[in-house]
Amino acid sequence: MPLLQVTDLQVRYGRILGTNGISFSLEAGESLALVGSNGAGKSSTLKAILGMAEWPQGQILLDGQDLRGSKTSDIVRQGVGFSPEGRRVFPMMSVADNLRAGAFTRPREEAAERMEAMFAYFPRLRERAGQRASSLSGGEQQMLAIGRALMSRPRLLLLDEPSLGLAPIIVERIGEIIEEVQRREGLTFILAEQNANWAMRVAKRAVILELGRSTIAGDCATLLDDPRVQNAYLGL
Amino acid sequence: MLSPILLGQAVVNGISLSAIYILVALGFTLLFGIMRVVNFAHGAFAMLGGYALYYVYGRWGVPYLIAAPLSALGVALAALVLERLVYRWFYQKMFQSMIGLLGLEMAIVFTAVIIWDPHERSVPAALAGIVEVGGIIVPTDKLVIVGVAAVALAAFYLFTKFSKYGLAMRAAAQDVEIAAAQGIDTTRIYQLAFVIAIFMAALAGGFYAQTYALSPLMGERPLMMAFIVVILGGMGSIPGVALGGIILGFAESFLGTFYGGSVAVFASFGAVILLLIFRPWGLLGTPET
Numbered sequence: 001m002p003l004l005q006v007t008d009l010q011v012r013y014g015r016i017l018g019t020n021g022i023s024f025s026l027e028a029g030e031s032l033a034l035v036g037s038n039g040a041g042k043s044s045t046l047k048a049i050l051g052m053a054e055w056p057q058g059q060i061l062l063d064g065q066d067l068r069g070s071k072t073s074d075i076v077r078q079g080v081g082f083s084p085e086g087r088r089v090f091p092m093m094s095v096a097d098n099l100r101a102g103a104f105t106r107p108r109e110e111a112a113e114r115m116e117a118m119f120a121y122f123p124r125l126r127e128r129a130g131q132r133a134s135s136l137s138g139g140e141q142q143m144l145a146i147g148r149a150l151m152s153r154p155r156l157l158l159l160d161e162p163s164l165g166l167a168p169i170i171v172e173r174i175g176e177i178i179e180e181v182q183r184r185e186g187l188t189f190i191l192a193e194q195n196a197n198w199a200m201r202v203a204k205r206a207v208i209l210e211l212g213r214s215t216i217a218g219d220c221a222t223l224l225d226d227p228r229v230q231n232a233y234l235g236l
Numbered sequence: 237m238l239s240p241i242l243l244g245q246a247v248v249n250g251i252s253l254s255a256i257y258i259l260v261a262l263g264f265t266l267l268f269g270i271m272r273v274v275n276f277a278h279g280a281f282a283m284l285g286g287y288a289l290y291y292v293y294g295r296w297g298v299p300y301l302i303a304a305p306l307s308a309l310g311v312a313l314a315a316l317v318l319e320r321l322v323y324r325w326f327y328q329k330m331f332q333s334m335i336g337l338l339g340l341e342m343a344i345v346f347t348a349v350i351i352w353d354p355h356e357r358s359v360p361a362a363l364a365g366i367v368e369v370g371g372i373i374v375p376t377d378k379l380v381i382v383g384v385a386a387v388a389l390a391a392f393y394l395f396t397k398f399s400k401y402g403l404a405m406r407a408a409a410q411d412v413e414i415a416a417a418q419g420i421d422t423t424r425i426y427q428l429a430f431v432i433a434i435f436m437a438a439l440a441g442g443f444y445a446q447t448y449a450l451s452p453l454m455g456e457r458p459l460m461m462a463f464i465v466v467i468l469g470g471m472g473s474i475p476g477v478a479l480g481g482i483i484l485g486f487a488e489s490f491l492g493t494f495y496g497g498s499v500a501v502f503a504s505f506g507a508v509i510l511l512l513i514f515r516p517w518g519l520l521g522t523p524e525t
Binding site for chain 2: 050052071072073076077082084088090091092093097100101102104105108148152
């Protein structure tokens with residue numbers, strides 16, 4: 001049974017369609033890039049999985065269990081972590097408190113242990129543990145957002161545009177850290193990205209979204225050589 | 237006229253007024269900071285706190301140090317019904333909340349008029365007698381009020397700063413959607429913040445009823461004071477409440493002692509008007525972006 005199965009998903013914001021027919025599935029331990037231009041439905045798909053957006057049609061199964069009607073906090077308790085678009089760290093809280101908030105669903109001792117693990121992945125966060133999150137640079141805030149999402153040791157991590165607005169060298173560094181976490185913890189993740197080239201090097205498989213639909217899917221290695229993908233998304 | 241005794245007296249009064257103002261304004265600013273509702277019914281809960289204390293302490297004779305928190309807690313828990321029926325519809329809707337909760341204030345106040353009639357009653361003092369320190373006369377009653385208020389404020393500080401649910405409350409105040417994405421049940425956190433806010437208002441209302449008088453219409457002044465304190469300090473800012481409460485409490489006590497009560501009120505409102513012109517986000521608030 002796949003960890004996550006999304007079938008013919010339609011997300012709506014009032015009368016506006018966010019997605020219109022997205023399907024993919026993900027086994028535990030896998031990594032998937034959701035690639036597409038602005039407005040293709042990447043964020044809408046992630047928000048639907050988290051119960052943050054209305055999806056009148058389609059099906060989302062987590063461990064075979066239908067997520068329709070579930071509250072965001074309950075979905076997160078089932079092991080889904082989220083690093084949102086635009087980072088959205090809690091600006092007035094310290095770095096350490098941001099991380100602690102990420103471990104809200106876990107016992108206190110585990111939170112302390114996870115925080116040490118996050119400081120090992122992101123040494124800059126240790127240096128800035130007592131500082132307000134709003135005082136961090138964009139790259140540091142992105143690391144904090146990912147660290148916060150990892151605090152609960154999620155079975156499925158959803159990353160929404162982690163490369164947005166960051167210098168290429170920092171984007172590469174974040175990719176390395178995601179790969180390292182996957183190696184060590186067997187993390188399963190979905191990476192929603194406009195930066196197709198980067199996302200398809202970090203994840204193993206990819207689904208390409210166009211105008212709210214999933215069009216092409218396959219192994220990243222294959223897709224990177226596919227002329228349709230090269231033309232539209234890789235700028236080759 | 238600047239005798240040390242008179243000054244000392246004004247300081248003591250200032251501390252006790254500040255304690256009441258901080259309590260009542262803290263609940264007000266919590267509801268605004270976390271749920272974005274402007275609680276125009278805040279005074280009504282202060283009034284209910286006054287009546288609760290009147291019965292639990294005044295009539296049934298429960299010892300004061302138990303009666304004060306117990307009656308405030310009773311009001312706060314009963315208010316959860318209103319949270320479910322009324323408040324929940326206004327969360328994150330600032331302007332609608334003003335009108336809706338003004339209506340709720342009237343409904344509660346005039347229900348109270350029907351039940352208790354509009355006449356003033358008095359809540360007996362916690363302790364009769366006075367303490368004299370170097371010529372300064374301090375009613376023991378006031379010491380008890382300041383003590384209980386200080387304990388409540390310290391407990392609140394420790395709770396928000398060090399407890400898991402306090403952390404969740406701070407997170408929800410800053411970004412409610414992302415707080416939910418940490419597994420925080422924001423409906424429950426809102427209820428918790430609501431109970432804390434109404435508890436503070438009801439506790440302050442009890443003190444207020446003891447200091448002045450108890451009547452269904454007594455809530456108007458605490459509401460106004462909460463409003464001034466919160467505007468002074470900055471809407472939604474907790475350190476701002478502490479600062480605003482101290483400024484207002486001391487200003488009222490000093491100006492009242494030396495120039496009379498009406499000057500004190502005039503100066504308080506005048507300060508707020510000036511602040512709204514030159515620094516509308518308050519002393520410690522942040523400008524809206």
